[in-house]
Amino acid sequence: MSKPMSVQPALWRDRRFLWLSAAWFCAILGQQTALIALPWLVLQRGGDGLALGLIVTAMELPRAVFIIVGGAVADRYSPRRVFQCSLLCCAALLALLGYAAYRGGLPLAWLYPFAAAMGVVAAFTGPSAAALLPNTVPEEKLQQANSVFMAVNQLTLLTGPMLAGALIALPGVRAGGGLGLAFLLGAACFLSAGLMLSRLRPRAAAQPPSAQSAAGILRAIRRGAAWTWGDATLRALFFYWAVIAFLTAGPIQIGLPLLVKTAMGLDAGHFGTLLSAQGAGSLLGMALLSLLPLKALGRLGWMVFCADALMGALIIGLGLSPAFAASCAMMFLIGLLGGLVQVRLMAWIQARIPAEMRGRVMSFLMFMMAAVTPLSTTLAGVSLASAPVRALFAGAGLLLIGVAVLALCSPRLRAIGAPGGSGPAKLRPNPSLQTGD
Known part of the structure; x- marks a missing residue:
């Protein structure tokens, strides 16, 4: 404490x-x-x-x-x-x-x-x-700083x-x-x-560039990609996160406004209220993460995948709920789980990556997010042309639960954050890639 x-x-x-x-x-x-x-x-x-x-x-x-x-x-x-x-x-x-x-x-x-x-x-x-x-x-x-930054986003x-x-x-x-x-x-x-x-200003003194600093941008990208691919735990986690984004982007961005308008018969004000409820939950989750000791939250791997399984159940409930108040409560809980998971997981990822690799490795994660989100929203729009909107939530929720259970069955992913297990990968520093600030 x-x-x-x-x-x-x-x-x-x-x-x-x-x-x-x-x-x-x-x-x-x-x-x-x-x-x-x-x-x-x-x-x-x-x-x-x-x-x-x-x-x-x-x-x-x-x-x-x-x-x-x-x-x-x-x-x-x-x-x-x-x-x-x-x-x-x-x-x-x-x-x-x-x-x-x-x-x-x-x-x-x-x-x-x-x-x-x-x-x-x-x-x-x-x-x-x-x-x-x-x-x-x-x-x-890092964990507290990430919590502050994500709260600023909200x-x-x-x-x-x-x-x-x-x-x-x-x-x-x-x-x-x-x-x-x-x-x-x-x-x-x-x-x-x-x-x-x-x-x-720089936290540490800038290191002078070495003779290797003339290496091209493409060579640096290849080195960053090789490091990311060589870290089996981080590679599996990035793919897992991309799948989660794919399963949630379509229902939330495309399905939710249609659910409010067609299935519930409500207006845009209610849609905004649902999103505000999710934002309020995220803020509370980030606040709790900065106040609670890590031991109270359990091992990181178990926390992430159990939270995602619960979010899958909440997405199913969101599609089935006929009551607006219950939908607000479920959106609040989805935001709460997301706030707890994202900050802690992002801090673990940033600490795992060597300082001279952080920009490239994080860009690979952002690229995966940028690629799967349009695919998810497009697929959601196509499916809604032939299926009711509640079916979209039910299918996405069931798939989300299944993916989270599969991740829990993986010893490598389940051990994320465990003492002595899946710890930060080591890499000999390359002076040509160091930055001054």
Whole structure:
């Protein structure tokens, strides 16, 4: 009980962590503001559902293609500098879009290259940010730091849409002016985040580059891929996580709004309430994780796979429940389990990866997530054309339970987090891949 109490005050006295937390909040707030304003801009310029889908595709494809390159660049040139440059690029893109939207002369066709440019920048933002946190705080504080960052994500999901919506509907502003102001707000958030990272100094002295530092980006990617594939436990866990994402993305992103509208006969306000319930559960799960001793949560492997099996049962119940209050309670529990699992598992993964490999290895995980999510949502949409929405939840929940049970039957995965078992893989440091910050 004494260890969590001693770690928490030290973390909040760490100026490096405070600057990084503030920059992270501004960056995610800018992202959420842009993601709310962009669909409205597409619709205002005469676009329809197909145009919205093409805009999302134009953004996601470059991100999936370049995200592994982004991880290698972050490892070679320092996560802080890559993250800062990508934030400033986001600020410039949103400022240009905001100015054009405010003036009212922005054709719909111009949004496609803009979306593609944002996707390319996001491919460098994600891996560099994931590699920067473990370079900023000591390993023993990673779990609490991840808990704070994921809580920030949940908070921005509430504040970002509200700020963007208020600006879009601002009275007394010309048509498109509110959208322009929303994009300019996002640009200001990204700019603030980039400037805050200038205050983030290296925790250790920078190592001078060696003669091997001329190795190309492709060689670095191959080395990172070889290390990831060679770690059998991490490889199996990444594939498991991709399967879980595939089974849950479709029901939540596509099935849930249809469940609310068609099966329950409710409106969009109730749909938002369900998502808020999930966010509240996630916040509580992250808070509990920072307060409870690790022994109270059990071994990591058992905790992860048992929680996923319970989420499968809750997804089945969500599809069968006729009562809105019960659905809110189940969404809250899904968020609670997700908050408990994600923070602890992410801290274990980050601690397992050598410092000079973190950007690349995390980019492989992000690539898998970026690849399976569109597949899941597309398959969900196709299946709903011939099957009721409740069947989608039942099938996904049963498959989720089955996958979690199979993982529990694997001694390697079940031993994750056990003392002396599946510990961090060792790798001789390569000076050519070290970063200064």
